[in-house]
Amino acid sequence: MEHAVELSSLHALARAHGVDTAFDTFGGGRAEATADTLIAVLAALGVDARTPERIEVALREVDDDPWRRVLPPVVIHRQGDRGELAVHVTDGDPVTARIELESGGSVDLAQADRWVEPREVDGRRVGRATFVLPEHLPLGWHRVRTSGPSGDAHAELAVVPDRLELPEPVSRRSRWGLMVQLYSVRSRESWGLGDLRDLADLAWLTGTRGADFLLINPLHAAEPVSPLTPSPYLPTSRRFINPLYLRVEDVAEVGYLSAADRALLEWAAEPALALNADDGPIDRDAVWAAKRRALEVLFAVPRTAAREEAFAAFRRREGQGLEDFGLWCALVERDGPGPWSEDLRGPSAPGAQRARTELADRIAFHCWLQWLCDQQLGDAQRAAVEAGMAVGVMHDLAVGVHPGGADAWAMGGVLAGAASVGAPPDMYNQQGQDWSQPPWHPAELARVAYRPYRELLRTVFRHAGAVRIDHIMGLFRLWWIPRGQAPGTGTYVRYDVEAMLGILLLEAQRAGAVVIGEDLGVVEPGVRELLADRGVLGTSVLWFEKDDDGRPLRPEDYRRLALSTVTTHDLPPTAGYLAEEHVALRERLGLLTEPVPVVRAQARAERAAVLAALRDQGLIGSDPSEREVVEALHRYVRRTPSVLVGVSLADAVGERRAQNQPGTDTEYPNWKVPLADGSGRLVPLEQVVTHPRFRSLLAALELG
Numbered sequence: 001m002e003h004a005v006e007l008s009s010l011h012a013l014a015r016a017h018g019v020d021t022a023f024d025t026f027g028g029g030r031a032e033a034t035a036d037t038l039i040a041v042l043a044a045l046g047v048d049a050r051t052p053e054r055i056e057v058a059l060r061e062v063d064d065d066p067w068r069r070v071l072p073p074v075v076i077h078r079q080g081d082r083g084e085l086a087v088h089v090t091d092g093d094p095v096t097a098r099i100e101l102e103s104g105g106s107v108d109l110a111q112a113d114r115w116v117e118p119r120e121v122d123g124r125r126v127g128r129a130t131f132v133l134p135e136h137l138p139l140g141w142h143r144v145r146t147s148g149p150s151g152d153a154h155a156e157l158a159v160v161p162d163r164l165e166l167p168e169p170v171s172r173r174s175r176w177g178l179m180v181q182l183y184s185v186r187s188r189e190s191w192g193l194g195d196l197r198d199l200a201d202l203a204w205l206t207g208t209r210g211a212d213f214l215l216i217n218p219l220h221a222a223e224p225v226s227p228l229t230p231s232p233y234l235p236t237s238r239r240f241i242n243p244l245y246l247r248v249e250d251v252a253e254v255g256y257l258s259a260a261d262r263a264l265l266e267w268a269a270e271p272a273l274a275l276n277a278d279d280g281p282i283d284r285d286a287v288w289a290a291k292r293r294a295l296e297v298l299f300a301v302p303r304t305a306a307r308e309e310a311f312a313a314f315r316r317r318e319g320q321g322l323e324d325f326g327l328w329c330a331l332v333e334r335d336g337p338g339p340w341s342e343d344l345r346g347p348s349a350p351g352a353q354r355a356r357t358e359l360a361d362r363i364a365f366h367c368w369l370q371w372l373c374d375q376q377l378g379d380a381q382r383a384a385v386e387a388g389m390a391v392g393v394m395h396d397l398a399v400g401v402h403p404g405g406a407d408a409w410a411m412g413g414v415l416a417g418a419a420s421v422g423a424p425p426d427m428y429n430q431q432g433q434d435w436s437q438p439p440w441h442p443a444e445l446a447r448v449a450y451r452p453y454r455e456l457l458r459t460v461f462r463h464a465g466a467v468r469i470d471h472i473m474g475l476f477r478l479w480w481i482p483r484g485q486a487p488g489t490g491t492y493v494r495y496d497v498e499a500m501l502g503i504l505l506l507e508a509q510r511a512g513a514v515v516i517g518e519d520l521g522v523v524e525p526g527v528r529e530l531l532a533d534r535g536v537l538g539t540s541v542l543w544f545e546k547d548d549d550g551r552p553l554r555p556e557d558y559r560r561l562a563l564s565t566v567t568t569h570d571l572p573p574t575a576g577y578l579a580e581e582h583v584a585l586r587e588r589l590g591l592l593t594e595p596v597p598v599v600r601a602q603a604r605a606e607r608a609a610v611l612a613a614l615r616d617q618g619l620i621g622s623d624p625s626e627r628e629v630v631e632a633l634h635r636y637v638r639r640t641p642s643v644l645v646g647v648s649l650a651d652a653v654g655e656r657r658a659q660n661q662p663g664t665d666t667e668y669p670n671w672k673v674p675l676a677d678g679s680g681r682l683v684p685l686e687q688v689v690t691h692p693r694f695r696s697l698l699a700a701l702e703l704g
Helices: 002-016 035-044 052-068 169-174 196-207 252-256 259-277 284-299 303-337 351-360 360-386 406-414 442-447 451-462 497-511 527-533 574-578 579-590 594-616 625-636 649-653 690-704
Strands: 022-024 029-032 072-078 085-092 096-100 107-109 119-121 124-133 138-145 153-160 175-180 213-216 238-243 392-395 417-422 433-437 466-469 479-482 492-494 512-517 538-539 561-565 644-648
Touching: 002 052, 035 417, 035 479, 035 492, 052 085, 052 107, 052 119, 072 085, 072 138, 119 406, 138 512, 153 497, 169 579, 175 196, 196 213, 196 360, 196 392, 213 406, 213 466, 213 561, 213 644, 213 690, 238 303, 238 360, 238 406, 238 451, 252 284, 259 284, 284 360, 303 351, 303 360, 351 360, 351 442, 360 451, 406 433, 406 442, 406 451, 512 538, 574 579, 574 625, 579 594, 594 625, 625 644, 625 690, 644 649, 649 690
Parallel strands: 072 153, 175 213, 175 644, 213 392, 392 466, 466 512, 538 561, 561 644
Antiparallel strands: 022 029, 085 124, 096 107, 096 138, 119 124, 138 153, 417 433, 417 479, 479 492
């Protein structure tokens, strides 16, 4: 009985901190989180639950904590709702509250006639006053201020949209676009890797042929020195951009080079340009070594007065976050990737403060690179819009960041370093996944009014017509794996979805952008409906869409508010998938937990069911070729009511190799595969839109 009481208290403490004590499994069952897992996850949240006595103390703390503060650290209020604001003061003290609006002016708040039982906290009797938040406050970030004998207080107030409406061109009819791993698409002028000029050119070439968007891999920042992490989903920072994607020749200072410096630039370019003909794995380290040499030459060129002023304005606008990122890059150049001494453990550490002066020139260099990235990203989105795209560039926001990266270093306790994000076991990753990324700390994120979250959103939305949120379930809950444990031994930690989703919608509406949530895998009941109600598009992949009987979902039954596709970057291209490459590859890499014949039989049954669905729609005959099946699959998806339909560029040229195999690191060349056709011949950017497979697929889409 005593053990049952202790477990009950542990479960109560876990739930109070948003930690799930049980969860659904991919097979339809239910699993319990072990006591050891709950204790470890609570420890990662800064809560000591190692003994029954400490659990009881922690339970009292979580109950009393809101009463210790006059105001919560941040208030989230939906526009159009009549909300309430709880204010805590010494019992009996009067208090007034008002809102200072972002645009100027203020609104006095009326107090509701509501009595709440006072509470004894830390030897003080605390009462609660309730104020009414009006329905028609303007969208934006405002400030709540309270005054009274108990002292003045303030908190940030975010008034967020109830719903994000689709831009008019998208709401009228279905739009199609390409899904592109940008680094894999190289032109004659690329330095061994697809870049931001290639993005602008691809947007123009495809936009003038009817495409309305380009969904690209995350462009988040990587390390400033080799070796570079190849995965775009494991960046050092999600707020800042990887300068690896810069087109060196598009930097304005190229026009002011001396003959000698221009020769240096050309020498740096020669080995990188030669990489375009290499059909082996993309060598990011070689590309960055060449680009960094060239960019350092350009940085040393005196800027015009106008350019210097524009650069200074960029640094002021981006503020402390940019300066801290530049400092981290400079420290990595000087001291290596770490771990560093206590003197450098964060941007406020004494050694880091000294380095701001000692490394000022290198900090400026890395800030300058971000300025260039911002300019070239803006050029790409303008090219997309001018080509007639209704959406333009669709950026991808990764789930998290590298545990040794810039964000983890600069954000301190806002990221929970004693845990990592991943996924429980599922059909395609039967051992679970550990993505090696520290998760947001829910309480700490709220304490700083979600500032790091909204700053990264503003950067991602700045030059975007849409943003895909990878694993949008992370706004609701994330699978936390305590440090040192296996992926399958974690549990879910929940977030304040009203805040996480509301802030996302606010920043999207300000940018005039569409939001797409990657909602594949295990999704709690009601979540997809909630997202749709708030105007967030879902993600539908043909291979995963089934009806209640397990058959391929008919086109007319797909969601309207969705980005629907045949495939995704975590599967082989469609030609490879049809050939069972997803089974063969996992077999070679030892990732299967079921017998190979069983998995192959499942894959063949899945393929047979999909081919039968294509025949039912009259899209293929009795003996179709690979090309005909690939095109029929895309025509099938084109028949859905989904407002956005995505076509993988790899499918459009007949590529068969996967870009990524989840659950692997160095066992497979993840994120390093250059674009090629089905026979392995490289397909440069100049040949994409004239490629026979591309033209044939385009014709099929117009007929579908």
